[in-house]
Amino acid sequence: MRRLAGLRPFALPLGVTLGLTAWVCAGSWGWSSSGATGGATGGWGAGWFLYRDFVAVPEPRLGPQSLGVSGAAARAVPLDAVTTALALVVPTSVQQQLMLAGVLVLAGLGVAVLLRAHGTVAMACGAAVAVWNPYVAERLLLGQPPTLLAYSMAPWIVLAVRHPGPAGRRLALVVLAALPAALTPFGGVVAAVVAVAASLATPARRTRGWLASVLVVAFLWCLPWLAAATTGPGVVADRDGAIAFAVGADSPLGTVGSVLMLGGAWAPGARPSSRLDLLPVLASLAILLLAAAGVLAHARRGRRRAAVVLATLYAGPVCVVLLLSTGPGLALFTVAQDVPGVAIFRDTHRLLGLSALVCAVGVGLAAGALTRWFAARPPAGGRGPSAAPVFGAGLVVLALTVLTVPDLPGLVARSYRPVAYPPSWQQVVDAVESTPGDGAVLVLPWQPFRNPAWAGGQPFLDPLPRALDREVLSSFDLTVARDDRALVVGGGDPAESRAWAAGRLDPAVLDRLGISVVVEWQGTAGRLPSSHAGLVAVLRSPEFTVWSRRTG
DSSP, X not given: OHHHHHHGGGXXXXXXXXXXHHHHHGGGSSXXXXXXXXXXXXXXXXXXXXXXXXXXXXXXXXXXXXXXOSXXXXXXXXXXXXXXXXXXXXXXXXXXXXXXXXXXXXXXXXXXXXXXXXXXXXXXXXXXXXXXXXXXXXXHHTTOHHHHHHHHHHHHHHHHHXXXXXXXXXXXXXXXXXXXXXXXXXXXXXXXXXXXXXXXXXXXXXXHHHHHHHHHHHHHHHHHHHXXXXXXXXXXXXXXXXXXXXXXXXXXXXXXXXXXXXXXXXXXXXXXXXXXXXXXHHHHHHHHHHHHHHHHHHHHTXXXXXXXXXXXXXXXXXXXXXXXXXXXXXXHHHHHTTSTTGGGGSSGGGGGHHHHHHHHHHHHHHHXXXXXXXXXXXXXXXXXXXXXXXXXXXXXXXXXXXXXXXXXXXXXXXXXXXXXXXXXXXXXHHHHHTSSSOOEEEEESSSSEEOOGGGTSOOEEOOHHHHOSSOXXXXXXXXXXXXXXXXXXXXXXXXXXXXXXXXXXXXXXXXXXXXXXXXXXXXXXXXXXXXXXXXXXXXEOSSEEEEEEOOO
16 A cells, blocks of 8 residues: 555656647557558557658568668668567557657656656646657657657666666666667667766766766667668768758747757658747747746755756757757768768757757756745645645646647647558568569669558658568668758669669669569659569559569
């Protein structure tokens, strides 16, 4: 019973976290849309999300792309390999649903636990802001729930560093909290930075032995993508990436105001239209002011060092992001793309995750200060303090939080729609696997995104490399429109790809590159070849055509 009583303060923040998460994700649960040749299938996890970077296949294979040896950037290492391994027990469709909801739940609960010393209302307010804010909204609309794993696990890494147990157990907890974040290269780096920063901010952890241990385990959890990046074929540095992925204005307050309010994603399609309205701007500014007031109140209680750390963790990323969006900063960052590893940070909006968490903690601290203020001023009559004003203030904070991005649930519902792969998908996989030899597979049209009608018409990265265990040649170069310029970002496509993009197939080139199978998506953007000399069709369907090299 005592244990249950100890969990009672977590009931409200848990309810707020789960309630807001359900509100955001409910539109993506339920029935999946129909495939081209198959009916709709029902049930949670029955369909797959095919949205921008967030794609999965029914039966993933451990191919060159999963291991980071395909020549593409190692941005999905080790995520794809872990997803493939987990698919043996958890269907990939369920994995996607769990990740979409899980990043929100973990972020909310992590901030709530950090604020547990400041009262139930403080925990609930902090959890609400961690779940629902412009940063989370725009990362979701970019199709990047895996990137949000770094955001959601940061509070848990801090808690692990502060754990009062033996050093060995504490280090194991740090690794356990960091591993979900380390599923992506960016997340691994963020986890390392958070672990080191939390250690430096905790007096009992500022020892050489502990810091050395943290650095060693951080190197180990980053090793999968480091190995792929250093031992793989490698990708040519692309300076245009800094310009293509720089932050931009998503509100009437321009780029500076947008970034201060945790927005400014590089892709216009990832910017909620509500951010242009007056009410969300005012709500976002109110949340920022509350967070600042909470940090100041924390400093006045004698926690100046902690307040300075919080202020630095908010202002630092904001200043860096804004600096790298200016002319001189952007010019320097463009040249820096030649340095190995710098390209991981070219999407600078991702850096605002720590700032968003500080806002969540700051709002919780403000709610805690308000709770103490009311507790010190009981009403007349000698009766105990009333909880009504505190909970009323909490409801106001909750309303302001939702108003920062009021259209978030609708945007997520339209973006993350479970779809059923057509029956011809498995036929394509079978046709490729039955082709003699282990030659490479060329996927056309030559461009990275697909948008067939059977998947709802929205763009998503080609998932075919995840379904095959042989080398797959598909486009990785992304065309980004910025300031009336078309920037091609990637640098990994071979020289022969220009002819493929124009719809030309040369049998001699296919021979030289060891390509034995050509898979063509039908009904999607891009140009398909009109001539297939030296190839024979082994599968034709409304969705795909598979060509194989002639053997006789």
